[in-house]
Amino acid sequence: MKKVFTTALIALITITGFAQGKQNAESKKQHHGMENFTPAQRQELMLKKMTLGLDLNASQQKEMSKIMGEQMAKREAFMKDHKSKTEKPSSDQMFAMKSKMLDEQIAMKARVKKILSPEQFSKWEKINHHHHKGMKKHHSDKRRGDKNKEAETK
Structure with a gap:
């Protein structure tokens, strides 16, 4: 009886350890992106x-840099505002936000x-479409993961 209990306890500890290791690895993998850099x-x-993907010249780089800077500033302000609201x-309000974003x-x-x-523009559109598709998949996986966690806690 003691051997069965000991074996079951060791198996439980091992399974728990592997499960936690997988979660930690996934969270580390997600945080290796650009969020550690300054804007x-x-x-x-x-x-x-x-520039590498579209073969931009110097003037195009300068103009795109302006646009990207404006976009990042807007995104940072939105995120800051969104986080402050509980x-x-x-x-x-959601309709207005989505409408504004699409505009x-x-x-x-x-x-x-x-x-x-x-x-270059057609190539840029393809890159953006591919990027948005990946983001949608990432967010749906995240939501699915949250639902799985909720189901486990019940």
Whole structure:
């Protein structure tokens, strides 16, 4: 009886240890992104990636840098404002936020279209589409993970 109990206890401890190790590895993996950099560093890295991907010239780099800086400032302000609010937005507020965000995306797309050549612009759109698709998958995985955690606690 003692052997069975001891074996079960060791198995339980081992399984728990592996489960925690996996969660820690996943959280470390997620934090290896750009969030450890300053906004200026993130902007510079993003601009360099864009320059490599789209073969931007110096004037295009300068213009895209301005746009990216403005976008990052808006995003930082939104995140700061959003974090300070404790209550969830109403459906009307959510509609207004999403509408404003889409208007800004349309304006940015128009500005970028003026800066890039048609070939570069189509490549930029493909890159953005791929990026947004990945972000949607990441967020849905995150939500699914939260639901799994809730189910485990019940």
